[in-house]
Amino acid sequence: MTGFWRSLPLLGLLTLAACQAPAPGPQATPSPRPQPRPEEAGASQAELRKARAERNRAANAAAAEALTKASLASNAQRDFYARAELALRDRGRLRRDRVPQDAPIDVETLTRNFVAIALRDEYGSGGMRATGGGGPAPLRRWGEPVRLQMEFGTVVDVAARRAYRVEVSQFAARLAGATGHPVSLAEGNGNFVVMVLSDDERRAIGPRLAQLVPGIPAQDIAVMQGLDPDNFCTVFAYSRGAEPVYSNAVALIRAELPPLLQTSCIHEELAQGMGLANDSPAARPSVFNDDEEFALLTRHDELLLQILYDPRLRPGMTQAEAEPIVRQIAGELLAQSI
Template sequence: MTAGRLRRWNLLPLLGLLAVAACGGPEPVPPVADTRPVVRPDPGPSQEELRKARAERNRAANAAAAEALVKASATSTAQRDFYDRAERALRAQGRLRRDRVPMDAPIDAETLTRNFIAVALRDEYGQGGIQAGDGGAPAPLRRWQDPVRLQIEFGTTSDVATRRSYRIEVSQYAARLAEATGHRVSLTDSGGNFVVMVLSDDERRAIGPRLAQLVPGIPAHDIAAMQDLDADNFCTVFAYSRGAAPVYSNAVALIRAELPPLLQSSCIHEELAQGMGLANDSPEARPSIFNDDEEFALLTRHDELLLKILYDPRLRPGMSAAEAEPVVRQIATELMAQNI
């Protein structure tokens, strides 16, 4: 069976016949004036009308966010205070640092190699979503093959200003991830394969049906993990591949809407970078966001180099730690020699 096609009539023979006919025959009839009214295309809404419509949408979104906050549960309200205090306490302890190249934490090729193996080739969670001990469970090298299309979804408690701020920050961070990895990473309004969900406590507990839509076949224990996220977990990410393939096809990150600004940025940096394939945290990784001690809030130069190693074409998805280590050491040596 042939595939369907659009059938287009060939007008050239017909036009040729008309041209020949016009060369002879009776005198042409004088043209009759066309008295039909001219139909002009609808110019559409004016810029002022568009501005007013956008302002009205923003007003409605802000009103909905304000109403949702009023209706928020006592738990969600208490969490905002809790995370504000947590951020202040961490900063008072000298944590949540924002320096990209800290002078008190020099790195070399051996540091990069050791930390890459610990972060990229081990898993924080084992089978069934159970947290693994002793530095994580051994895992093959995983990364994306298709372009990463980040899509942000908000609950009703996020107002227009919050949404705009998130989109700007995620878009800028996507460009940084793309530069570090050499892989295509961008922000999209729809059709994303890496969804970032910004939800309040109430919204998160009701997110099961939406997660099932976003990732068909998502394990029930992953949905439960996100719905029942412990209060001391600010955010989380789950990445998925098709079958047993070591190539990611989908990812979902969840960030609490109750977080203050610096913890919010810290979650964006860590979860999106982990969703690129640096799946584990290590207490030895420094200076790094892939360490649960919260010393660093934002992606460091060390972490950028880990991402660069991960997407180097000399490595391939599915490699074990034993297979990858000599290649990683060679890449790390080259990177440190370049002083990038």
């Protein structure tokens, strides 16, 4: 699982947003736009239910056909990820306990992990993995409300789309509760897009990414299209110019994943997209650790989010500026939980 942060030149972002969208090419089918309300469209409830049922049947038929036509690589990946989840669980990984008794935390642990995860970058500007725990980075977070928008590839049927929406909506409420920042699932016009795509669809997603984030670097599109099989999911967050305040984010989750890995990706990538951009091998108990010990957001991770959005911290702060304040906030939070 990977996370990236990029800055987009302000002029380039605004100019490209006003230009015509790139010529359409092969791409995943986005989720259908919400249909007009009955009172707006003049349709009766019975007519609306019939139309919805017809759309669902069409979507399910398209999903079944897409699965039948899926490439050998995509089908092989379903088996690969099912085996990977089983192997991880057999080794005691992908734990789901929120407050594990074998991993106590104190003020210094919480402070150290916050610095490693929120004030370091997993990847450099060229997309290469940084060494030594990541490079120094300013504190980053969202200023405007986060509006999560779901987009699905054709292979995701209606029931799976509905389940994803429920799960993401519930997790959005959890993120909002932890941060005190508005986070919700939107029907459209989102600034944080969560894409669920098959291997075939992901490799053709370039034109859609260019529409979602005008000015997106070509190297980011290349990373998503060529995502390493070992990466179950990834997230890219963007700011305008050199501002350390996020304006857009895109998370990508493989449609081939089995249920627990899907949920783990929702937890990690959406939380990383809030501003906890790095992973640390020393962070425990945490999803921000590539050892996959924990599948779901822990109390430790919720505290990191709470610290990140504390008003005493400001976007752009360096480690030297932020660390004493982080230590104070960590002490207060842990004292409250005793």
